Amino acid sequence: MPLHPILVLDQVIDDYRNYIRTEFRAKDPALNAAPELDRPRFLAQEPFFQAHRPFRSGKAWPDLPLDPRLARAMTARTGGAPAYLHQSAAIEELCSPTARPVVVTTGTGSGKTECFLLPVIQNAIEDVARFRQPGLTAILVYPMNALANDQLLRIEQYLEESGFQGAVTVAKYDRGTTQAQREDLRRKPPHILLTNYMMLEYLLVRPADRDGIFANHRCRFLVLDEVHTYRGTLGSNIALLVRRLRTHLQRARQDWRTEVSPHDAPYRFPTLVPVGTSATIKSVSEEAISRQEALRRRDAAVQDFFARLTGVEPATIQVIGEEVEEVQTPPEAQYALQPPAGVSVDVNDSESVHQALCTLAGIDQATPLAEAARQCRLLWDLHHWLIRQPLSITDLVDRVRQTIPGRTDAPLDAVYHEVATALIAGAALPDGTPGALRLRSHRFIRGGWQFHRCLNPACGRLYPLGEAQCSTCGYQTAPLHLCRNCGADYLQLAGDPLEGPLHPFRSGVDEVEWMLYEPSRFETTFADEESEDEPEEETPRARNRRQRNANVPTQMRRRPVLHGSFDPRTLSFSANRTDYPLEVILAPARIRCLCCGGTAGSRNVVAPLSIGTSAALKVLGEGLLGALDLAHRTFTGHDGKERLLIFCDSRQDAAHQARFITFASRYDRMRRNLVRLLEQEGPLTIQRAVELLADRGVRERDNPHVPEAPRQRLSLEERERIRAWEEAPVLDELALSASYRATLINLGLVGVVYEGLHEVVQESGSKVAEALDIDLPALEHLCRCLLDEIRMRGALSRPMLRYHPQHTSCPR
Ligand SMILES: [Zn+2]
Ligand SMILES: [Zn+2]
Known part of the structure; x- marks a missing residue:
């Protein structure tokens, strides 16, 4: 089934909604339903669409000035289709003896790379035929290493497919280039050199590298990929770098065949032709002007920019954009x-x-x-x-x-x-x-959720992006927090409640926080637990208060817990319970839940209801990959790997998102596998579960420590490493981060049983039970609670938990 661009995204957004609902494990059913999530355009804005038209065709590959073997390789790659018009134009320009500077500005998927790669390869092929001597013929500069790696691979493929591998040499000069490799490059410069602007800078300031690699060069092309990224200060730096590079090339050592015929001179000492590629550039306000005028303005803007970057005459720069078929x-x-x-x-x-x-x-x-x-x-x-x-x-x-x-x-x-x-x-x-x-569909989907809730109990509307005021009733809103343990909700306020009105907590401001808790909303829970021998004269309300106060500490972090009443309109608090309409408790910290008494080790048990961009990105990414998998599964020759490109704000952000996705996916994978395993096998000990998970990892080749080449027998050490990699997230889930919101246990997917506990209590618990004045089932329950607490603090008898994470025996 082909991927439907509209329905697939709708499905992904539905999945995203379900994910957010899972995070909403609130005790209050009204919050759980979160009707806001179903409001149109709440999670995602209206889709934007763009229609793709085929690019206009240019010449057939064999009709372009390319070596017949290279042209044949391209024809095979495109399944017999001709080059696009923009590829055709760029190749003809750059392969001509009088080539002028070129900027290719076309969209993604337009075969932009081939516009310069083929002339660069063609020029190197001709150089080999003419001179049979190592020497630079082209320098390709990328803003990022990843691009250079990708294109190195592509050049090598083209050379192999056209039978020029070995004859035409290509090399990378980057941070990963070793001393020995640099030595090789100096001795035998490659025909095509790929680098990034940082490393080009190093190349120019390392005299040995520069002199060796530039010696006797025939450098025809300087390709600057993704030039639109070179703006501002970076643009100025690159502009100076290009000028210095040109000077160094002019001064390079030329001591081999300096006397050449006039016919060979332009090839032995070529003029450097700068080539740029860029994302599609649109000139402003295209609506009001004709298409011709729009193109003229675009070309002029590109020429002006590229001329300043490379120091060539603006008028000589050929701007090549994409041309699409007419409708x-x-x-x-x-x-x-x-x-x-x-x-x-x-x-x-x-x-x-x-x-x-x-x-x-x-x-x-x-x-x-x-x-x-x-x-x-x-x-x-x-x-x-x-x-x-x-x-x-x-x-x-x-x-x-x-x-x-x-x-x-x-x-x-x-x-x-x-x-x-x-x-x-x-x-x-x-x-x-x-x-x-x-x-092409474009959807803007909300992430970075920071839920606020209207302070008015009669309204209680949710605001996902921390909107400060309720648009329905006009009351203020405050950050919504949930207990990770029981789901009771709190609103986060700040200020001094005994001095004057409070105000909603603002992140980034250093203020004293107060967690507003409304015990009466969860009274029914306590009423359920009431026993029949309560004193008769106590009113139900007073009884409830007494019971819930049993859970409430008098202070937290050395600040008092305040009981009183609250006015949600003015945010005023009074220690007198009848001054204001709402009976509340103000907690000075979030380390213990006032509703269930739960704690979370050293962390806060009451946590803001916020979902970071990373989590959103991961859920959406998984949805898209799942849809791609479904669409491609039936394709013959598909390798079963789906690719998804994620653009981030910065390199740091990209690294952060990649780490998060890798980390979170490892846990999701473990969760899926563990649930499947328990469904098949029934209850398992941790040891057995880890063994079976590892077996599965080996069988499915789905564990990073499984050796590349399949082997009959794995060494003991290999098996241990495979198991350790499976075990770490299981222990984390069961023991270390067991209080996180969406663990297998908190989601009710997996339960923990303490083997033999029942028998031990039955056999030898009666004395303890008698001393505590409880019956044996209650004692068993108490033991289970204690064991849960011990488990959640990581006190399990597993070798892995004995070591510090930095310890060598601790798996990565
Ligand atoms: Zn409201
Ligand atoms: Zn709680």
Whole structure:
């Protein structure tokens, strides 16, 4: 089943909603339901869509000025398809003897790399044929190492496929280049050198490297990849770097074949041609101007930028952008007379897609599918509108109502339904059907949740991004906290309650916090536990108060716990219980829950209800990978690995997200495997569970310590390492971080049984029970609670828990 760009994202967002609900393990059922999560556009904004059109074709590979073997390799790679027009143009320009500087500015997936890689390889091939001598012919500079690694691999593949590996040499100069490798590079400079701007700087200031690598060079190309990243200070640095590089190249040692024929001179001492690549550049306010004018302005802006970066004449710079196929609306295409109502599309059923298109075009249902798509004018209009810029459904509805005479007065909802149906049906058409929409969908999904709740008990609305004031009732809001143990909710306030009104806690401000807890909301819990021999004269309310106060310490962290009443409108507190409408307890810390009495070792048991961007990113990423897996599973030759590209704000952020995903995925993997295992095998000891998890890891080759090459027997040490890697997260889940919100035990997926506890209590517990004045089942329960507490503090008899994390025997 192909990936449907609209429905897949809807599914991923649904999964995300479920994930957030899992985090919401609140005691109060009203909070658990969190109806806000179902409000439209709460989790994600309206989708934006963009239609992809095929790039316009250029020349066939063999017709380009490339070596026939290279052209053949490219033809095989593209399955016989010609080069794109922009590739064709760039290759012809750069392979010509009078090549001018080029900037390729095309979108992702446009084969931008080939625009410069093929001329660079072609030039090196010709150099080899002409001189048979090591020497630089091109320097490729990338902003990031990852890009250089990726492209080194690609160049090597092209050389191999065209039979030039070994003849044309290519090397990387980066932080990973060893002293010995640098020595080699100095002795025998590669034809093509890949580096990043930091390392190019080092190369220029290391005289031995510079002199050796630049000696007798025939450097024709300087490629600067992703030039749009070189702005501001970095741009100035790069501009100076390029000028210094050029000077060094001009002064490089040339002591081999300095006397060449006039014919060979331009190849022996070529002019350096700078080449840049960039993401698609759009000039501002394209709406008001013609396409020609927009292109002219874009070119001028790019020329100006690249000229300043590389010091060449702006007018000589060739800017090559992408050209897409035109859309021709068939003349007979039309809209239905009225926006059709109640059309539902099942994208897995081609008949349903077919009927939807006939209805949208207002034509006979017997019209064949391809013809129905041809006649559906809305489909073609969507192509026209979405090819230029991303638009939301609301934007598209506006366009339909503005431009289609029959829709001017049509109800908004009806047109919305019409457009949404056309998008879903159009994207479900098989590739190659005229009118099939190849959509890119963009969704903005909220992460970085910091839930606040309205202080008004009668309202209690949730605000996911810490909005300060309730838009429904006008009361203030405060950060919402939940007990990790029982789910009781608290609101976080600050100030001095005995001096004057409090105010909502603000993060980043150093203030004294007070956790507002409303015990009466959870009274029923206590009423359930009441015993029958209570003194008769006590009122139920007083009894409840006495019971819950039994749980409440008088102070925490050496500050008093305050009982009294509270006014949610003014945030005033009084130690007198009847001054204000709300009976409350103010806790000065979050180390113990006032509702259940629970603690969490040295951590706070009451924690803010917030979900970081990393967690959101991980959930969304997993959803997308799952969808890709489903879509690709049936493809022949698919390696079963899905790729997802995640862009981050900065290198630091990328490293942080990668760490988080790796870390969290290891736990999720363990959770899935452990639950599956227990379902199959029934109760297991920790030791046995770890063994079986390790066996599975070996069998499925899903453990980083399983050796690359499959082997019959693993050494004892290997087996131990595999087991340790499986065991660490299991122990963490059962023993060390056992109080985290979403552990297997807290989610109710796995229970812990203490083997033999029942027997021990039955055999030898009667004395203790008698002394405590409780019966044997109660004693067993008490023992279990104590054992739970011991377990959650990590006091298990497992060798792994004896060591400090830094200890060598502690698994990575
Ligand atoms: Zn409110
Ligand atoms: Zn609690």
